[in-house]
Amino acid sequence: MKKTKYLIIGNSVSGVNCVEGIRQVDKKGKISIVSDEGVYNYSRPLISYYLGGRIEKSGMPFRDEGFYGENGAELFLNARAEKIDALKKNVTANGGAIEFEKLLIATGGRPFVPRIEGIDSAKEGVFTFTKLSDAEAIIKYIENESIKNAVVLGGGLIGLKCAEGLIERSIKTVIVELADRLLPNTLDKTASGIIEEALEKKECGLIKEETVSAIESRGGRVEGVRLKPGGKTLKTNLFVIAIGVSPDIDIAKAAGIKHGRGITVDSRMRTNFEYIYAAGDVAEGRDSLLGSNAVIAIWPVAAMQGRVAGINMAGGSAVYDGMFPMNAVDIAGVPVVSFGITNPPDTGEYEVLEKKGDGFYKKIVLKNNIISGCIFLGKIERSGIFSGIIRDRMDVTSFKKELLSEDFGLLVLPKEYRKHMVVGEGIEV
Amino acid sequence: MERKAKKIVIKENYCIGCRLCEVYCITQHSKSKDIIKTYKGKGPVPVSGICFEEKGSVSFAIQCRHCDDAPCVENCLTGAMYRDKETGRVLHNREKCVGCWMCVMLCPFGVIKIDRAEKKVVSKCDLCIDGAFPACVEHCPNEAICLVDEDGKKIEKT
Numbered sequence: 001m002k003k004t005k006y007l008i009i010g011n012s013v014s015g016v017n018c019v020e021g022i023r024q025v026d027k028k029g030k031i032s033i034v035s036d037e038g039v040y041n042y043s044r045p046l047i048s049y050y051l052g053g054r055i056e057k058s059g060m061p062f063r064d065e066g067f068y069g070e071n072g073a074e075l076f077l078n079a080r081a082e083k084i085d086a087l088k089k090n091v092t093a094n095g096g097a098i099e100f101e102k103l104l105i106a107t108g109g110r111p112f113v114p115r116i117e118g119i120d121s122a123k124e125g126v127f128t129f130t131k132l133s134d135a136e137a138i139i140k141y142i143e144n145e146s147i148k149n150a151v152v153l154g155g156g157l158i159g160l161k162c163a164e165g166l167i168e169r170s171i172k173t174v175i176v177e178l179a180d181r182l183l184p185n186t187l188d189k190t191a192s193g194i195i196e197e198a199l200e201k202k203e204c205g206l207i208k209e210e211t212v213s214a215i216e217s218r219g220g221r222v223e224g225v226r227l228k229p230g231g232k233t234l235k236t237n238l239f240v241i242a243i244g245v246s247p248d249i250d251i252a253k254a255a256g257i258k259h260g261r262g263i264t265v266d267s268r269m270r271t272n273f274e275y276i277y278a279a280g281d282v283a284e285g286r287d288s289l290l291g292s293n294a295v296i297a298i299w300p301v302a303a304m305q306g307r308v309a310g311i312n313m314a315g316g317s318a319v320y321d322g323m324f325p326m327n328a329v330d331i332a333g334v335p336v337v338s339f340g341i342t343n344p345p346d347t348g349e350y351e352v353l354e355k356k357g358d359g360f361y362k363k364i365v366l367k368n369n370i371i372s373g374c375i376f377l378g379k380i381e382r383s384g385i386f387s388g389i390i391r392d393r394m395d396v397t398s399f400k401k402e403l404l405s406e407d408f409g410l411l412v413l414p415k416e417y418r419k420h421m422v423v424g425e426g427i428e429v
Numbered sequence: 430m431e432r433k434a435k436k437i438v439i440k441e442n443y444c445i446g447c448r449l450c451e452v453y454c455i456t457q458h459s460k461s462k463d464i465i466k467t468y469k470g471k472g473p474v475p476v477s478g479i480c481f482e483e484k485g486s487v488s489f490a491i492q493c494r495h496c497d498d499a500p501c502v503e504n505c506l507t508g509a510m511y512r513d514k515e516t517g518r519v520l521h522n523r524e525k526c527v528g529c530w531m532c533v534m535l536c537p538f539g540v541i542k543i544d545r546a547e548k549k550v551v552s553k554c555d556l557c558i559d560g561a562f563p564a565c566v567e568h569c570p571n572e573a574i575c576l577v578d579e580d581g582k583k584i585e586k587t
Contacts, residue, residue: 300531380543
């Protein structure tokens with residue numbers, strides 16, 4: 001049986017940050033990583049740029065080729081972890097078992113595929129879109145079959161970026177979204193409206209408040225999709241299901257590791273087994289806005305959690321004090337940044353400030369003069385300041401009237417805060 | 430151990446709001462590095478790496494803090510935003526940038542500027558990598574921005 005000190009399942013952002021976290025504390029202990037993918041390292045969010053032909057594969061890694069060697073980490077590719085024996089401390093991957101002292105589960109998310117009528121007989125032309133291999137398969141299919149149009153189910157982040165990649169490949173694309181707006185988790189109708197206009201200019205179709213109920217295929221190849229509730233059929237030979245991801249918890253579940261929607265972790269990213277950690281899209285860590293645990297499937301959370309897990313696995317001490325949902329995206333040339341709660345419930349507790357202008361929109365959601373969330377669309381350059389204000393739960397009473405101003409900047413923040421946020425970083429006020 | 434970058438310290442009480450820092454930042458990052466050619470020449474005027482803020486009598490110029498724990502570097506999807514191992518500076522490789530705006534979202538100082546059309550980060554302070562001394566500091570008439578070393582000691586232009 002192979003032996004390692006640290007075993008990491010998953011080679012995306014959490015796994016890589018875990019390696020760095022471990023090496024901050026332990027320079028020598030053996031690190032092994034198992035990945036079910038065949039490439040040494042790449043940014044998952046870049047697959048849409050690859051699909052669109054905007055970058056080459058060589059532009060996709062987020063760490064240099066030398067990363068694993070320099071950090072003394074052995075990488076096993078095409079090795080899917082099949083089983084965790086939590087008590088005997090080993091993981092079975094590719095038929096062989098690897099014994100570990102500390103384990104990180106960073107299996108990420110898995111695309112959610114709904115039960116759609118006819119899905120089993122449609123062998124060709126139906127795809128999901130979360131991995132490089134998905135993008136490669138779509139490109140190959142488009143080229144081999146001379147595909148000219150596509151339907152993307154889902155107007156969230158994955159669906160929109162996939163549609164954008166397809167459009168850049170001159171594929172006529174229609175997005176089908178069940179909600180009344182795009183990016184329903186982050187945008188409101190106003191913000192969505194601006195993006196819808198931009199998509200329309202790129203001749204991207206959009207059907208809202210409908211979903212796909214059936215796939216029609218002939219000889220195993222997709223011919224079209226039927227909408228619900230409208231009942232209309234859209235003819236297409238390429239159908240991408242992009243309605244979201246769910247935490248890939250199967251092997252953890254089978255091993256008796258505690259979970260909710262994702263794997264339950266404490267502030268050190270430990271599971272109910274003290275030598276097993278979880279991080280990233282598979283983990284349910286602290287959401288600092290909710291004040292409870294939740295899966296926040298975004299890059300910065302995965303990076304931070306992976307690093308914290310690594311430090312603790314190596315005997316150091318790091319605490320994950322929680323983050324909150326945030327997204328940065330560019331769709332059809334419209335940049336958008338959003339934080340936290342952007343569609344507050346209508347309970348009277350929340351106050352909403354909004355400003356809409358030519359090609360821009362800004363929305364700030366407050367509760368008791370503390371910002372719960374915001375949307376910046378069109379003009380995003382100074383939005384990062386809000387990431388700090390929200391993280392620090394700052395009372396904005398003294399500069400509330402400035403929040404929407406065009407030249408909002410650090411200057412409107414109270415002098416004390418300005419000083420506090422930049423202590424040791426070079427501002428004297 | 431990675432080297433920590435030199436830093437620019439801002440003293441807002443000394444800032445007179447002349448914006449010469451921006452003028453010289455732009456000039457230093459132009460092709461010609463000549464002030465007249467930069468502003469009156471044919472090419473586009475570069476975007477400054479400085480965010481100048483002013484309200485009433487208070488003003489200051491802020492640029493990338495070259496943070497020791499830089500969220501823009503840690504979360505860059507492509508490695509376009511990176512830390513220079515030699516100098517500790519946070520630098521940006523335009524070629525690699527795809528305009529995902531992760532760095533913009535995470536910079537608590539809001540000092541990263543973007544080009545919407547090009548879908549790339551267009552400007553951030555590089556502490557004048559091509560020059561010997563940061564141009565904004567050199568030309569500040571009232572020492573409202575100063576360069577300090579890793580220990581916070583002021584560095585004079587030699």
